[in-house]
Amino acid sequence: MSRIDQSREFLPVRIAVLTVSDTRTPEDDRSGAALVERIEQARHVLADRRILPDEREMIAEQLRRWVADPDIDVVLTTGGTGLTGRDVTVEAHRDVYEKEIDAFGTIFALVSWQKIGTSAVQSRATAGVAGGTYLFALPGSPSACRDAWDAILGPQFDYRHRPCNFVEILPRLDEHRRRK
Structure with a gap:
């Protein structure tokens, strides 16, 4: 057992937070604020925080900038994981x-199932790795962000978590780039 x-x-790991929304501002971004609160309570480092509209290329470009930044270990996005036409964060x-970290979406759905029942099927939460950086796409609900952090991300970003955690393999995520 864990x-x-x-x-x-x-x-501590260095985490950037991106809220994807056509309407949110820094003053009313409750989901981003929920993540920042959890990050700081856990004693991790908030490396950056931004808000972007639901525009696939803009989101991907920001993710690429953060992946290329050696001072960022993890990117958490919130919003744009649903089924509507403007939901393009997953793409x-x-x-x-x-x-891709395939099991993340499954585990997130199991966590959500316990809170919202069959409505969990509407989330397309996803995760992956690029350039030695972890990337997680979470729903835009503050509750979903707290659930993802409390049940999955918080434990996995704690180096002390056993039997294994994301932090202990962080230095090896980009080892394929260093091979000769």
């Missing part, structure tokens, strides 16, 4: 991924 190994030192993420 647990926190208190004999290990906590290692933008997949334009950038080198590898």
